[in-house]
Amino acid sequence: MQFLSDNAASVHPAVWDALRAADTPDAPYDGDAISAGLDDKVSALFGRECAVLWVATGTAANCLALATMVQPHGGVVCHEEAHIEVDEGGAPGFYLHGAKLLLAHGDGAKLAPDAIRAVIDPIRDDVHQVQPHAISITQASEYGRSYRPEEVAAIATLAKHRGLGLHMDGARFANAVAFLDCSPSEAAGPVDALSFGFVKNGGMSAEAIVFFDPALADVARYRRKRAGHLQSKGRYLAAQIHAMLDGDVWLANARNANAAAAEIASACGERLMHAVEANELFVHCTAAEREALRAQGFGFYDWGADAARFVTAWNTREEHARALAQAIAGL
Template sequence: MTSQAQFLSDNAASVHPAIWDALRAADASDAPYDGDAHSASLDEKFSALFGRDCEVLWVATGTAANCLALATMVQPHGGVVCHEEAHIEMDEGGAPGFYLHGAKLLLGEGDGAKLSPDSIRAVIDPIRDDVHQVQPHAISITQASEYGRVYRPEELAAISALAKDRGLWLHMDGARFANAVAFLDVSAAEAAGDVDALSFGFVKNGGMTAEAIVFFDRGLADVARYRRKRAGHLQSKGRYLAAQLHAMLDGDVWLHNARSANAAAQEIAGACSERLMHAVEANEVFVRCSAAEREALRSRGFGFYDWGDDAARFVTAWNTREEDAQALASAISGL
């Protein structure tokens, strides 16, 4: 095994060489904050990727990307409809409440940690239209979901139609957006659908310290610039973050990396048979196995996280070696 952490998380993976090259190239005097040439050209580059005008702000973390985007959409007295297993609910340490100044997360259900129009209606329809109850202001979906499941374009279209009908903003948490695009084998635009803002993840996919908030509504971007500064995320040498985003988009490094990670996950999934808890559509593999079986895998050098009392989560990354994925697949099939 290359490392005890090789299947713990894609956050544990190394930084792609293109990022180091871009950082060195950006290591020259330029305007501070987001006034540099790298930051100024992000809008054009992402607009070309999505085939429609957008404005892009860099931030250092996915939590900041999600929460700053939602803070432009939701008033403190409002709410965000999200899945009960969504990252903003389960794994962001109360950051949505902090950034949104107390706005509430309204939790819905759905197989594979995915929302549907019906599950969204189940949350918002019972809410009375009066000041005594929190009113929904936005919907947040995750592409790919917390269980590695991917929304198809037709699913996105149905949720978008509902959002527009109800006058709600639509946000997408795209921490693993690249993996969803790679799985669907469609354009970035089709994998995003008609969202108002996308938190486009790069750190899990070979980046270092840069994520992108892609706004398809200019008014939201204008508000987010002030909120980013207020939140302490307007870095003084922003060119180093912008350079990372450029490096990932140039030559489709982001997509190549995601395809590599997805392929490794499929290698492992092929050995799991009935042990699989969820269809593998990105780079996460959830496997039923006992405590003794998990200990047996760890004794052979495999690193991963327990998922409850009777399962494990294995996450592949852009640099997961084929021989390591094959070794894990063989070990699981031999349990």
């Protein structure tokens, strides 16, 4: 009964079907008909003009998006627990040619305008200090917290006032949309670029960079090639994204994962470290309690000395979620 990560989940059958359907000769790179159809499909989903580039990893999606907004001498304001700071092996510095991450605080790994201002206001406007060029937020956050539309709007207002780009790491964007029960456009807000995650949500090897400013996509196409992410058979990546969007598979998958997380959360009580607003749970557990859970067959990651992280997935079985809930309640 695995709750290690939604990255460990299997691939949705619709994705396999789409890959088989795409397995015919077509133009290479992103010149195929399947890739060409992404802009219109994603634009219809968000209700505004979008330009979409596929890449193979979330790290590439985040960094290539930010590279269109940030010069090597600039900086990106992000949360101190942001994936680009903690879990991407220095990739932002690599893709952004040395640009700096400017770290801010916030409960639940979420940023607020005051926290952003606390970072950028003390920076002198001269060549001796790194100047902020962009803000990056994560929807849902690294602690499974979802930004409400008004929270994203407030950050976007600040970004526009300060002349900063705004990027959203949406590795679990689907889970946030499902939790908020709003439109994708409302969950994304007025950001410049969104890393729309599919791999954690039933995809295999495709993520989408959604540019709401098509001019940024023109820059990103060159950077994608230079970074080694312009795959020669790109239709197989595009096909995965189409499969997830067709019939709202992406949203149904996220709802399944969120429902399993809610089932487990109902048994955690005061053990919960953060409100459960997506498909991640952070739970206070002693080392002995974690050992007891593992002895019952549950897989998960330790989170520091006295906590555990449980992540549900699109295909988490109801009986497994219920069993974990009962096991935690019985500790």
